[in-house]
Amino acid sequence: MLEIKSLGYWYQSPDESLFNDVNLKFEADQTYAIIGSSGAGKTTFLSLLAGLDQPKAGEILLDGQALTQIGLTAYRRHQVTTVFQSYNLLPYMSPINNLLTALAITESQHKGDVAYAKQQLQQLGLTDDQMTQNVQHLSGGQQQRVAIARSMCCDARLVVADEPTGNLDETNTEAIIALFQKIAHEQHKCVIIVTHEANVAAACDQTLKLSNGEFEWVTQPA
Amino acid sequence: MNFIHRAGLSLWAKKGRSLLLILLTAAIMLFILTGLLIHSAADTATTNARKSVGASLTLSANRQAAFKKMRQQSKPSSGSRPTLNMTPVKLSTVKKLTKLSQVTGYNATTQTSVNAKSFSAISTTSSMGASPMGGKMGSSSSQGDIQVNGVTATRLVDSFSTKSAKITKGRGITSADANTNHVVIESELAKQEKLAVGDTIKIKTTSTKKVYKLKIVGIYKAASTTSTQMGPNSTDASNQIYAATSLANTFKGSSYKNTADSVTLSISDPGQVSAAKTAAKKLINTSKYSISSDDSSYQQVKTSMKSITSISNKIIWLVTLAGIVILTLIVMLLIRERRHEIGILLALGEARWKIVAQFFTELVFTLIVGLVIASAGGQVVANKLGQQLTSQTQTTQAQTMSTQSGGQMGGGTPGQGTRPSGGMPGQGGQTQKAAQKTKLTTSIDLTTMVELGGLGLAIMFLATVLAAGGILRLQPKKVLID
Incomplete structure (x- = not known):
């Protein structure tokens, strides 16, 4: 589904590249965990997969088509959805409106479907009252669940998440991981999670370790 | 959206x-x-x-040309006083001017004075008796105690159109009053002499001393019925009567038939004044007549x-x-x-x-x-x-x-x-x-x-x-x- 060919990325100069000549493949129906030490470049790699930035070398292909050909905006709108570590919810809206806005922008089949949006939020344990108040009035954990619900409700085939359970307790973490597994296996999506939590990585189908600019499969894909 | x-x-x-x-x-x-x-x-x-303000062209005798002619004709050796010959405006010339597209109407005015015969004019104390007019035109109508304003229609006179003077009884002079002896008199004069609409008054011309019977068709109230200057009786606002131009011309003498002292041509669009003036100049004898425009109100x-x-x-x-x-x-x-x-x-x-x-x-x-x-x-x-x-x-x-x-x-x-x-x-x-x-x-x-x-x-x-x-x-x- 997603193929990375000779990928290279650096901030200042190619001599100080964060990673170079990376070749990887990610498939649908799978959950992937990317682990690595802080500053290794996990989030940068994720931003490239999310279409928020462009590689300095090589290319990323979705079903054989380069992202530059698809167009990064179109790719973000229709093919990928991102869960950020810092939630990144629209601050002047309620959880429901955040979901409805995402559904409208991504031109989802559920565009304007309030009941669907509510169902997604209920699935993540938000009460009716919490759904209609401003997201800034919610706790960090609740906001993270709204962010996850927003990414899950869209029709994108690729879900990338940056420390999605960083602000959740153990019970909620398990529930979220189970939910990611569900959307990967039942909705035939590809879920890529950047995490430093061992239990999250363990719960994923495949684990990839990034160290010194090199990617290494901890659990080899089948 | x-x-x-x-x-x-x-x-x-x-x-x-x-x-x-x-x-x-x-x-x-x-x-x-x-x-x-x-x-x-x-x-x-x-x-x-x-x-609303409109504009007008005024056709009158060319005073400058008349003075020039007078100076040329005067012989210093003869010792006689030179006379100023002012040519009155012929109404036939006016008819030609009214055909101009910019002209919407005209008011031919003639002024003269007569003496009251069957009534008394409002008297004002004055020691001045000399006529303010000079030359042939002035001499032809020596000063009487009643001033006759010959007009085409009173509604075309500024004081009536701006409502500073208004008809209080009867009606004003209209173009239908041409060649009639209809007059409009001032209310103070009517009050003093107990005159009403329908009454007849008599006047005597100053030049031929002929007596005419005039029928009062209207009474007007002037803006100010007090004399603003010391002078002959006819300058008092109450001693001014309005009549058709033809009647005023009759009082002045037979040579003034179908003429006017001046003619005010109404121009509906002040923007057309200049064009109308140029066109009018081509139709008149400029050595005899002068034409002046007045769109000052509009310009202001x-x-x-x-x-x-x-x-x-x-x-x-x-x-x-x-x-x-x-x-x-x-x-x-x-x-x-x-x-x-x-x-x-x-x-x-x-x-x-x-x-x-x-x-x-x-x-x-x-x-x-x-x-x-x-x-x-x-x-x-x-x-x-x-x-x-x-x-x-x-x-x-x-x-x-x-x-x-x-x-x-x-x-x-x-x-x-x-x-x-x-x-x-x-x-x-x-x-x-x-x-x-x-x-x-x-x-x-x-x-x-x-x-x-x-x-x-x-x-x-x-x-x-x-x-x-x-x-x-x-x-x-x-x-x-x-």
């Missing part, structure tokens, strides 16, 4: 910021509306002045309103430019403040133009509320400012005119202002007063609001477009991850 919904949610969530934006927009719109209202009112005033209003229009235009443009600059800076600040939100929208896949459109929509929402506030206050501000501007402009105008006309007044008949000789008493200053009283009537109508809304939209659009660089350059990764 999700961006419209987002714009509404954003404005509602940030009520304080929205309120400040609305107040700022309202202030900008208020000033622009004031400018538009004054501009529109000045245009209307000019148009109304064009319609026009100049005054032009000055106000210029000021209002400056207000509009300055406030519009200031509005664009202020709003551009505010939108730039808003974009900086909301970079994170813009980054989120970009990460979700929103098109950049839709994010720009969201900012524009927010401004349009504030504009709509701002327009309502501005329309409520605009009328008051425009009225105050308009009055102030009109007052200042017209004071300056009046000062300029009085300085300019100071030298010209000396040669004219008292009370006639700058009009050519031959005009009716009390004419002249009336129309100028009317012009000076021109007021700016500001009213908010649909056109003004559409114009204001259009300008407002243009300001908002330009401000958004100029500030949109921040959105177009923004990289979501830098905002959301770096």
